[in-house]
Amino acid sequence: MLKRASSTVAALTFAVFLTGCASQPGDPGAESRQVSPAAGEPAETSSRAQGVGSTNDNLRTLSGSRIAVRIGDKAFTIQLYNNPTAKDLVSQLPLTLTADDYPGYDEKVVRVQNPLSMEGAPDGDEPAIPEVGYYEPGQWIALYYGPIGYWPGKVPLGRIDASVEELRAIPDGASVTIEVVKN
Known part of the structure; x- marks a missing residue:
């Protein structure tokens, strides 16, 4: 007993x-x-098991395409990755949208009107810093300036030529224009 x-x-x-x-x-x-x-x-899961720095490396190959993000008198260039989500973003440009702080995280978010393609997208991603990505559940482009960890539904879009301080300084509610950079 x-x-x-x-x-x-x-x-x-x-x-x-x-x-x-x-x-x-x-x-x-x-x-x-x-x-x-x-x-x-x-x-x-397999998309996360690769670890920081190697997560979704296959989606982080530079495509040669560049876009510009204009906020007031500042402009930042983004070198896009060669993946279907980044290509779909280019097909929707130019866009003028609004940047907002994402409370509690080191990222600025810019909601897009039409969802971007998730063809070939991973289950999720842990962004590099600084980097630009797409968050499918919220339907926004994110400008990452600090570590946020792994999130399901994130896809890397490109490297942004901006400092952490410059991204952090983008005002909440700022008008943002995103357009293709002509070579």
């Missing part, structure tokens, strides 16, 4: 441990993790 009670207590303790490993509401990586039934530890 004592052995059976000990086994029950051990099983309940393990179940409580697994519950503690579950994702919490608002956990940005929750959708990218799965719990391994054998070990009870989070197991990263």
